[in-house]
Amino acid sequence: MKLHRPWQWLLPCALALAACHGADDEDRAELSINPQDILQLPVDSPKIRHIREAEAIPEQRPLLEPLTGKITYDExxxxxxxxxxxxxxxxxxxxxxxxxxxxxxxxxxxxxxxGQAQAEYAKATADLTGR
Structure with missing residues (x-):
């Protein structure tokens, strides 16, 4: 499909945006916030200065840090x-x-x-006794 006029690409974009907008509404409908789960602090609260906002970035971390060791028998x-x-x-x-x-x-x-050690022992014993 070849688009010759600039306004012809508006219809596919509009359909795509409508589909995305519908998905957001469904996600919001599933998310229900309980008023008891909301924490509100007064504007002059000293706790506010300890709150930081940052983007959560997922990363792969090992379950345990690598360790070096040696497996031995219980002596x-x-x-x-x-x-x-x-x-x-x-x-x-x-x-x-x-x-x-x-x-x-x-x-x-x-x-x-x-066998060699026994033969040498027998020879040494014979030499000692004179046999």
Whole structure:
């Protein structure tokens, strides 16, 4: 549609304005103000100087500020268990959650280091006793 005369664009604009005006009336009809919700201060009230008027601008804010931290075990309720030698685990006699006492085996290792240490101990004992 090509408009050649300036007054021809007035009709579409008038229709658009009428549609917008009708929507405002509907919004106002839904908004009802209860007289008990209105706060009126006397003109000479000292509270008036504490009231500021500003435009509310929505913005996206995080729910929490970013924090840095470290997650650790409760050291009062945990015990560090380690083996003095390296090796491959061949069996686990103690199941997770089981009650264990001092000396209860937690796992069995196949360790070349242990074999070497036992051989050196046997050699040192033989040298000491003269066998």
């Amino acid at each position: 009062t309720r945990t015990v560090r268990v380690s083996s003095p030698i390296a090796g491959r685990v061949t069996a686990i006699p103690a199941q997770p959650g089981a009650v264990v006492r001092v000396g209860t085996p937690l796992l069995e290792l196949d360790s070349p280091e242990l």
